[in-house]
Amino acid sequence: MTMPLHFELVTPARLVLSEEVHQVVVPGTEGEFGVLEGHAPFTSTVKDGVIRVWRSENGHPEEIPVKGGFAEVSAKGLTVLAEHVG
Known part of the structure; x- marks a missing residue:
């Protein structure tokens, strides 16, 4: 079993x-x-x-449309700062 990844998706307007x-x-x-x-x-x-997000190892991905932005992977997890989501 793998450890979970902390993922944050943020826009200028909201988390x-x-x-x-x-x-x-x-x-x-x-x-x-x-x-x-x-x-x-x-x-x-x-x-x-x-962006495709798998909540579990054997699950189906959730698809989240994004427009532009920046991604950072760090010891804390993955943060995506998107210009627009949806």
Whole structure:
């Protein structure tokens, strides 16, 4: 069993999501990237697309449309600062 990843999705207007999840796949400008707990720290810009969030290892992903932004993976988890969500 893997440890949960803390994931936050934020826009300039509001906190959209803040929870423990299994995995998140982000549409980075250099290509999609997946993040699990323990991922090496890095930052990336985010292109228009869909963030996919798996709440459990064997679950189905929730798809969240985003427009632009910035992603940061740190020891605290994954934070996506999106220009617009939805």
